Amino acid sequence: MSLRTSALMGACAVMALATAASAETTITVATVNNGDMIRMQGLTSDFEAKHPDIKVEWVTLEENVLRQRVTTDVATKGGQYDVMTIGTYEVPIWGKQGWLVGLNDLPESYDVDDLLPAIRGGLTVDGTLYAAPFYGESSMVMYRKDLVEAAGLEMPEAPTWDQVREIAAATTDKANEVYGICLRGKAGWGENMAFLTAMSNSFGAKWFDMEWTPQFDSPEWKRTLTFYLDLMENYGPPGASSNGFNENLALFQTGKCAMWIDATVAASFVTNPDESEVADQVGFALAPDNGLGKRGNWLWAWNLGIPAGTEKEEAAKAFVEWATSKEYTELVAEKEGWANVPPGTRTSLYENPAYLEAAPFAQMTLESIEAADPQNPTVDEVPYVGVQFVAIPEFQGLGTAVGQQFSAALAGQVTAEQALANAQTLTEREMKRAGY
The missing domain is CATH 3.40.190.10 (Periplasmic binding protein-like II)
Known part of the structure; x- marks a missing residue:
């Protein structure tokens, strides 16, 4: 060559x-x-x-x-x-x-x-x-079977919010850093407002009536927020206003929560013995309701x-x-x-x-997903679709702004009444600006 x-x-x-x-x-x-x-x-x-x-x-x-x-x-x-x-x-x-x-x-x-x-x-x-x-995903109750049993109680497959509160009270042991319930408190339309909007549906609340008038001044929203704050103040972990999905997952996996109501996708993480200290004690139930025909689960x-x-x-x-x-x-x-x-x-x-x-949680996950109805998310008729969100472009900003008010209430910076009044005012202002 x-x-x-x-x-x-x-x-x-x-x-x-x-x-x-x-x-x-x-x-x-x-x-x-x-x-x-x-x-x-x-x-x-x-x-x-x-x-x-x-x-x-x-x-x-x-x-x-x-x-x-x-x-x-x-x-x-x-x-x-x-x-x-x-x-x-x-x-x-x-x-x-x-x-x-x-x-x-x-x-x-x-x-x-x-x-x-x-x-x-x-x-x-x-x-x-x-x-x-x-x-x-949808959302459901994940709970410690051992703690519920030790309290002499039983978790129903389809609990009410009052039953959840009873179990939270009976399983809270703050001296040993075990809290009856862990829920999202971090501000964000996809963080605390995903949970609270879904929860509010089961209380008969809604974001807007058929004329797109905000409804945070309604008795249903007051009942939702005060029930949530009562649960968290009495039976939740300290600093809950900073906790989102990942923070609560870590708390549950390390045995700090008797109950956690959140995304069904968490089930594989809380039952994985390589990641969860309580893997062999986890049970599952549907998201709670108030007997009004809607559960507090999302899609x-x-x-x-x-x-x-x-x-x-x-x-x-x-x-x-x-x-x-x-x-x-x-x-x-x-x-x-x-x-x-x-x-x-x-x-x-x-x-x-x-x-x-x-996957012992598979059937409960599927039932929860199929139970959510984005076309009819609330007890009363509403002009929007979406279970834990309102499917309009403005919701991303609105949901986060309202979430900041409710997170501030959880942190003790404002009262429930002030948070709801602020949410009503800012939502009215933004919806008028958007031309609704």
């Missing part, structure tokens, strides 16, 4: 490497710092092995910060993210505004018809699926959506398909066990004997 031929071959090899490198696409995925998403990041190598031309970079954020950043980015077409973790609230609003890429062209093997109707319906606008659900999914205008749409779709597929579920089951797979999105999961055997 001549020197010239050898040099040419070397140059070709360098060019080939450069071409391969330039063909590699890097996508940026923004997600929330919840356990299932952290697990997904740990399995990125499986996706990259199946798609060697795609690399994944992660931006992992606390829930309130994630919402703020992805909303700004998608609204301004900032292009920071190629895949966004977004909720059931954002998807239909953003889909209508043309901010998300439609996903009706996912391959047949994805089996979109396997998605639970309640979850899929919340992500569909005029027949177009605008995001794929990573996990779905939610964390979903993967693709912002319109991304220059990496095909790579982003490949990732969304992988992360929300049946195959991903099987991958998690293989690595972590069936009890730890992302719940609440596919019918086939709740027909899988291996999952049903491994």
Whole structure:
């Protein structure tokens, strides 16, 4: 071989490497710092092995910060993210505004018809699926069977709020840092207001009447907030106004809570003996009610959506398909066990004997999801849809502002009456400004 031929071959090899490198696409995925998403990041190598031309970079954020950043980015077409973790609230609003890429062209093997109707319906606008659900959830009661039994009580499968208060009182042992109940107190439309809005439905309250007049000056909202504050002040942990999902999860896992009413997705974490000190003592019940026909449970999914205008749409779709597929579920089951797979999105999961055997909470999760009715969320008729949120663009700001008032009441900075009066005033002002 001549020197010239050898040099040419070397140059070709360098060019080939450069071409391969330039063909590699890097996508940026923004997600929330919840356990299932952290697990997904740990399995990125499986996706990259199946798609060697795609690399994944992660931006992992606390829930309130994630919402703020992805909303700004998608609204301004900032292009920071190629895949966004977004909720059931954002998807239909953003889909209508043309901010998300439609996903009706996912391959047949994805089996979109396997998605639970309640979850899929919340992500569909005029027949177009605008995001794929990573996990779905409602809310339910998680409780310490040993503490309830020691108190001489029994948790009903479908408790009332009065029964919850009775159990909270009987199981509180502040001297040993055991609190009868842990509930969200951190301000945010998706933090304390997710819980309190769902709770208020079971008290007969609502955000707006049929004329879009705010209802925080109603007796139903007063009963809701005062009951909540009474529970937390007497039987809740100190500093509860700073506690969201993750903080309460940690409290429950370390044996500090007799009861926790929150997302059904937490069930796999509180029953995992590697993560929870009380794993073998956890029982489950439906979210409480007041006999008015509505339970205090919500309906939610964390979903993967693709912002319109991304220059990496095909790579982003490949990732969304992988992360929300049946195959991903099987991958998690293989690595972590069936009890730890992302719940609440596919019918086939709740027909899988291996999952049903491994997950004692599976049936309660499915019942809770199917019981939530976003089209008729309240006792009285209302002009909006959404169980723990109001599906209008203004709610993101409104919900957080109201949540700050209620968190301040929990911290003892204002009374319940002041918090409700402030919520009424600020909501009236914003709704008038928005033209309702």
